[in-house]
Amino acid sequence: MSTVQITGPTYGRKLVTGFLRSNGYSLGERSVRTSLLEISPFYVAQRRAGFERNTNPSAYYAEYAGHKLHMDQNEKITEFGVTEVLASDGFSGKIIAFALMPFKNNLLIYDNVYKSTCLKYGLFDQIRVDFGKEFYLCLYHQENVKQYRTNTNRPEYIQTMSRQNHAAEKKWVEVNSRINYPLKCVLRKMSDDFEIDMNDPVTKFCVSTLTMACCNIGFQHLIPSWNAYSIPGKGIPDRLFASNLHTQRFPSILFPPSEVVAEQYIQDGGSLTMPGPCGIDPLEWDQALKERRDVLFSQVFPDINPIMFCLVNGNPLYFKDALITYMYINITSALSS
Secondary structure (H helix, E strand, O other), X not given: OOHHHHHOOOOOHHHHHHHHHHOOOOOOHHHHHXXXXXXXXXXXXXXXXXXXXXXXXXXXXXXXXXXXXXXXXXXXXXXXXXXXXXXXXXXOOOEEEEEEEOOOOHHHHHHHHHHHHHHHHOOOOEEEEOOOHHHHHHHHHHHHOHHHOOOOOOOOEEEOOHHHOHHHXXXXXXXXXXXXXXXXXXXXXXXXXXXXXXXXXXXXXXXXXXXXXXXXXXXXXXXHHHHHOOEOOOEOHHHHHHXXXXXXXXXXXXXXXXXXXXXXXXXXXXXXXXXXXXXXXXXXXXXXXHHXXXXXXXXXXXXXXXXXXXXXXXXXXXXXXXXXXXXXXXXXXXXXX
């Protein structure tokens, strides 16, 4: 399968170069640009006509990698049961971690974004987030361990308006065009055509499950591409991060499981709202049927990667077939139990 078939029309020469680098191919941007003009001239014209990156008008400063950890959430496709959270380093621009969940969830964000980052790369000096309640647990624990930071003279976290969290907001422009909008378009069309009913809890579960799986595929390709492409005036995020990281790593005992931290937070007077499930899994209480469901689906769709690859290249039929098949398997399995 060619690179263009995987990435779709929104990857330009820079991100395609990053994608190739992340897969072990060393090519210059000029060569990639020439190839893209030959292979997919229509996609090139699309990008020139409509896709422009937002720029940050105000000055930004991070002293080194490990100074600022930007975290932000995206709810572009929450109506279909997917919320996204990203963490990136302010100095290098490297995307450090991401998490997908049906709804904003303090415990999942702590475990899959904040804790995983600290254990893999070390404790950052400062967390930068907006005023969303979904980051309360991360901020609480950052305050608990603030004495272990490289520079303890800085505030351990800063909350700003979402539009002022530029380093995080900028990433969503890329994510939305390359992952969220293709998914949102096909799901909106299916909803308008009464092929799916998001008021039905089983349908809601099925849509959320498959959409999240497709989002994960998109992120698995976008993040290495982003981290390996050359940012004008800065350099390649992966290299900048590796050569300028100033953090200390600590044993996992310093970062307890989210359930433990949540209990401490509540004991200290905090409160957390725990989101419920997204819809209803009709096979929730039958592990054997859940495993059979996965087997049946994999027999029809042994590899789900092409579902997303087709979608970003303007062919939603494979995604629609996969979703309808998944819904059918769930309903028939529930009725037969």
